[in-house]
Amino acid sequence: MRFLANLKCNHTRASFACYAEILDANLSSNDDVTVFPPFSALDLAVHKFKLGAQNFYPCESGAYTGEIGKAMLDEFGIKSVLIGHSERRELGEGEELLRAKFDFAAKAGWQIVYCIGENLSVNEAGGTKEFLAEQLKNIELGYERLLIAYEPIWAIGTGRSASAEQIEEILNFIREQTSAPLLYGGSVNAANIGAIAGIKNCDGVLVGTASWDASKFLELIRVVSHRYTSLS
Numbered sequence: 389m390r391f392l393a394n395l396k397c398n399h400t401r402a403s404f405a406c407y408a409e410i411l412d413a414n415l416s417s418n419d420d421v422t423v424f425p426p427f428s429a430l431d432l433a434v435h436k437f438k439l440g441a442q443n444f445y446p447c448e449s450g451a452y453t454g455e456i457g458k459a460m461l462d463e464f465g466i467k468s469v470l471i472g473h474s475e476r477r478e479l480g481e482g483e484e485l486l487r488a489k490f491d492f493a494a495k496a497g498w499q500i501v502y503c504i505g506e507n508l509s510v511n512e513a514g515g516t517k518e519f520l521a522e523q524l525k526n527i528e529l530g531y532e533r534l535l536i537a538y539e540p541i542w543a544i545g546t547g548r549s550a551s552a553e554q555i556e557e558i559l560n561f562i563r564e565q566t567s568a569p570l571l572y573g574g575s576v577n578a579a580n581i582g583a584i585a586g587i588k589n590c591d592g593v594l595v596g597t598a599s600w601d602a603s604k605f606l607e608l609i610r611v612v613s614h615r616y617t618s619l620s
């Protein structure tokens with residue numbers, strides 16, 4: 389089971405240092421954990437978890453005000469990136485830019501966590517599968533370092549996760565199209581992770597809110613691994 393923490397626009401450099409210290413003290417080297425902190429908190433320390441980038445611009449470097457390119461990420465050894473998160477799509481990232489990012493990241497050999505998901509009205513109209521199939525058309529499903537995160541927009545940050553049945557149905561649908569590991573994201577927490585981890589075709593979770601506090605994130609991992617007895 390893979391655990392990915394999307395810290396979004398949370399944690400300063402100082403608070404992330406404390407966060408990382410708690411994870412390092414409690415994770416085992418077998419845990420498959422990747423944390424996506426804000427860029428300003430990236431560091432060069434050796435951790436028991438991997439570091440990923442929440443975003444990047446598809447360039448090595450150049451005249452792209454406010455963006456971050458491969459040269460800057462390389463300096464921190466970043467080899468894993470999020471693409472297509474609904475919060476980025478909401479800011480205007482369309483299919484063309486997402487494809488450019490995908491191609492750039494694939495050429496760099498990075499692990500790509502590609503996020504897809506429908507909004508509430510599409511879901512309620514029963515159009516989820518068609519919608520996701522369209523989103524998936526934009527990328528190379530055979531890319532060997534691809535992970536797909538199914539994140540229904542209505543479940544992100546709302547405290548209302550999709551049900552295990554809904555997740556299972558959609559992951560089965562995505563599985564028909566690719567052998568890439570599949571993740572679920574959207575209000576994953578310590579109370580629902582047990583059921584989510586048991587879903588066929590669910591290879592991991594992308595966690596937002598419940599990952600921002602290191603102890604809470606460890607708690608969630610603990611439910612699945614049954615390993616941590618007390619947090620140090």
Ligand code: PGA
Binds near residue numbers: 546573595
């Ligand atoms: P959430 O966020 O866990 O707060 O719903 C998930 C995500 O945006 O990846």
